[in-house]
Amino acid sequence: MTRADLAQEIFERVGLPKREAQEIIEIILKTMMDALKEGETVKISGFGTFTVRKKTPRMGRNPRTGEEIEISARRVVTFRPSNLLRVKSK
């Protein structure tokens, strides 16, 4: 599923033209990205929670050359699905 499929779904469910739906999808994603950029946790009840975590620098190795390199400090986003989003096993 891509943005275009999501726009199609929104169109079918609420009748919003696809172009407008696409535009709103962009705004939703942009708004979530801006919040994460500020280090905010994004908690969407019934869907899941996006959290920003800080990683300290650590030593790593280039698997091809064996050379040791420092992996710099960075921020990463983790996603924890809500209980309603636990996929049932077949």
Place this chain on the structure above:
Amino acid sequence: MTRSELINRVYEELEGYTRKQTEIIVETFFDALKEALLRGEKVELRGFGNFKVKTRKPRKARNPKTGESVDVPERQVIHFKAGRELRELLNSR
């Protein structure tokens, strides 16, 4: 940021929609996303990230209290990988 704060911020960015209309559209967006994942579909939102359903193999585990061996059946888990744009946004400074 909660779901309703997200709706407020999206509403402020938009023109020509009521708060209620914005709410319905945002809810529909997450519903459609969720349903796709529950069907086992991969969702690709370039720039933001990808959601993928991964299968965890069945395994034997131990009840730490009793030491008893228990079977953990095969499970499906949802995995999110942040997109390049989001990763760069978080680390540009």
